[in-house]
Amino acid sequence: MSNNSDKKLKRNSVGSKKNYYVNDDSYKQDYIEEGSALRYTDYPQKKKNTKRYPKKSIRERNVEVRKNRARAALGIDLPFLILLTVALGFTLNMCYSYLRVRAGITASIRNIELKEKELAAFQNQNDTIEMNIKSSIDLDHIYDVATKELGMVYAKKDQIIKYNTSEKEYVRQYEDIPDR
Helix, strand or coil: CHHHHHCEEEECCCCCCEEEEECCCCEEEEEEEECCEEEEEEEECCCCCCCCCCCCCHHHHHHHHHHHHHHHHHCCCHHHHHHHHHHHHHHHHHHHHHHHHHHHHHHHHHHHHHHHHHHHHHHHHHHHHHHHHHHHCCHHHHHHHHHHHCCCCCCCHHHCCCCCCCCCCCCCCCCCCCCC
């Protein structure tokens, strides 16, 4: 290994069998010691990025640093902010609509309760008036006036005509009932 004198020889760690050296062609060469034999492997050395950026003044760098910190603190870019604003507007609109509908339902329920109270009051009033009417009617007095003063009598069985009708509540008579 007389050629190694102009090359840099490096070891990975103490007692390691894997070593490498760098030659002048920017290649890193690995070799493994196995007894007295050496095996070499060649692969290109990565070159460092030598691209230089133009120097900025301290003030410009401080402004950039502040902007970057502000962006990093928010973690929000413009499209996300627009999406978030639209979603917030939609959510607020839905909440407002829900509250408006809920208030309408509550008002309707109160109105129904008031109408039910009015109905119950009218039914009680109607029942009271009906009881007064029934108690004020004297059926014996009506019978006496009809039979004695007006000369009315009960119908006989042969005077009663029975017939079937589809309407059960009342009958309208458009012409005279025929005699038998």
